[in-house]
Amino acid sequence: MRLVLCGIVCSFVIANVVTAEDPKESDYYPITTFEVPEGVVLEASSFQLLSDNQLAVASRRGEIWIVTDPFAKEVNASQFKRFAHGLHEVLSMAERDGWLYVVQRCDVSRLRDSNEDGKADEFEVVCDDWEISGDYHEYAFGSKFDREGNLWITLCLTGSFSSEVPYRGWCVRVTPDGKMIPTTSGIRSPGGMGANAAGDIFYTDNQGPWNGTSGLKHLIPGKFVGHPGGFEWYKLAENVMGPRPTEPESGSRFVVEAEKIPEYEPPAVLFPYKKMGQSASGIACDLSQGRFGPFEGQLFVGDQTFSTVMRVVLEEVDGHYQGCCIPFLEGFDSGTLGVELSSHGVMFVGGTNRGWGSRGKSPFAVERVDWTGEVPFEILSMNALSDGFELTFTQPVDATTASDPESYSLETYTYIFQSSYGSPEVDQTLPVIQSVIVSDDGMSARLKIEGLQRGHVHELKSSGVRSAEGLPLLHSEAYYTLNFIPAE
Missing domain, CATH: 2.60.40.1220 (Immunoglobulin-like)
Structure with missing residues (x-):
């Protein structure tokens, strides 16, 4: 008889048969829920760990809050202070040179606290070369800075099928000097963006027209990722992108159309519908050098409907990314939206049900995932x-x-x-x-x-x-x- 320690659960093993309670997710990766100030609706859409180890938390409702000591055993309401408000649905943030860059529905802006009173007092528009119509679908998600200092932005179609608003249904890059570069067409409804360990940029797209199920897609300059609803804007981008691709044949299959359309890059990983989720969201890469467990270099991807985070393992075959998705952690208090993994080996997860509903019953949540130091038995x-x-x-x-x-x-x-x-x-x-x-x-x-x-x-x-x-x-x-x- 041997005593096997797995987090806080002990299993007695006799002849390879587990006779006590099997290990569970929380034995390895417990979730800590932050206490949000009373009366504040903080639909946490994205995070940025700042250079002073404070945590910026953006709300889908246009606010940014700063959390002091986000690594404390318990985080209470007194640790939150509002840094900015009156923004337009901030869904992504990145920090550079003392500025906090925000991707909101209408632009990329940057803000900072110049008098050090804990509140933003300088606001500058960096780029607003795309347009909005007021339709509620027109989300804009951004990446962190890439190796050239660019931000990548995915712009949701006005509706599920097409758009008459310039660059809706596209990925664009915003350079350090604020220039917008049309980059990739074929976006439908993004839920998050992130880079892998090699620095290549990916986004999650959600089930709908031209998307049989949600998936993870690789954004490559000059390529098309599946939804032709934004083809109208090739007329504005031909000097960068060239002529519009052939429209895919409805009723076909991904790999069949990839053989016919040179510009088309099929999804790297599909998330089977109602098995791995229904609404794929934020992306984070584990670059913590083992501080978050055995998953160094893998991607972690949220799902809003299932209130989960899954793992994604990528490899390159014939010059294209593909790979697998594996369950990781469920039980978040609200629908998973923002996901960030710090170099400390700590994951921050933001949630909202936004009226769509989610397995997590709270309307919003700010949560943290820590590794206990025990290694789960998993398919790596x-x-x-x-x-x-x-x-x-x-x-x-x-x-x-x-x-x-x-x-x-x-x-x-x-x-x-x-x-x-x-x-x-x-x-x-x-x-x-x-x-x-x-x-x-x-x-x-x-x-x-x-x-x-x-x-x-x-x-x-x-x-x-x-x-x-x-x-x-x-x-x-x-x-x-x-x-x-x-x-x-």
């Missing part, structure tokens, strides 16, 4: 091979269960690429897991599979796999979007 990554997938784990596996094909189940499906709203899962297949080879150190397993399907989500469940200590996986599901099958 899922990588494509020419004849299957390789799984790596956060802890050594039990070779008997992990090498048994019966410990796994696999199905595939895709979504219709169409102009109407959303799509069911279609073209389902059941590939055969022929064999599983576990590495000598027990940290990986190679699954040889007959029937890989290009362009499909491969939904893998590893419910029978146990760790060397007899524990089940904290999350047994992984969903890999196989746009390209690697060469042998």
Whole structure:
């Protein structure tokens, strides 16, 4: 008999059978809810950890609050002070040279506190070269500064289908001197933006026309990411983007249209609808050098409807990003919107239900996720091979269960690429897991599979796999979007 310590839960293991309560998410990543000042509706849309280790929190309602000592065991209302108000739906922030840059619905502005009284007293418009009509859909999300000092902005379509407002349905870049550069077309309804460890910019787009389900998309200058509703604005951007692409064929499939339209970059990762969420949101990359656990370099992506954060593992195949999504953490108090991961290894999560509803019952929330220091037994990554997938784990596996094909189940499906709203899962297949080879150190397993399907989500469940200590996986599901099958 062995005593296995997993956070605060103890499991007695006899012959690889867990006889006490299995570990749970909160044993590794507990959530702390901040106490917001009474009467304040703080629909936390984004965060910026400032150079003095105070935390700026933006509200969808146009306010910015500063939180002192956001790493304290408990954060109460007295630690909040309003820094600015009267802004227009701030959804992103970044700091540079003493200025706080904000992406609001109508522009990029910057503000600062010049007399050091804790309130912004200088406001400057950096760029307002796109337009708004007053339609409630016209969200504007921004990135942090890229390596050239640019901010990337995704501009939601006026409605789900088209737009008559310049540059709605586009990604643009704003340079350090305030110039706007049209960058990528095909945006529908973004929910957040962020860079991966290599500095490449991604955004989440949500289910609707030309989006069978929500997904993570790579923003590449000159490319088109799927929704032709903003094609009108090529007439303003031809000197940068060239002529408008061919419009995709409604009713087709992502990879079929990618073969026909050179400019089209299909989603890097699809989030299966009502399995991984319904409204993908903020993005944060773990660059904490292990301070947040074993997930260094991976992306964390929120979902507003499910009030969750998931993990995304990316790789490049044939010059394109693709990869898998894996559940990470549920139970946030409101619908997840803003997500930020500091170099300290601390995640800040903001929430709103905005009237749409969410699993989290509170109308808004400001929360923090800390790592306890205990490593959960998880699928660390899922990588494509020419004849299957390789799984790596956060802890050594039990070779008997992990090498048994019966410990796994696999199905595939895709979504219709169409102009109407959303799509069911279609073209389902059941590939055969022929064999599983576990590495000598027990940290990986190679699954040889007959029937890989290009362009499909491969939904893998590893419910029978146990760790060397007899524990089940904290999350047994992984969903890999196989746009390209690697060469042998």
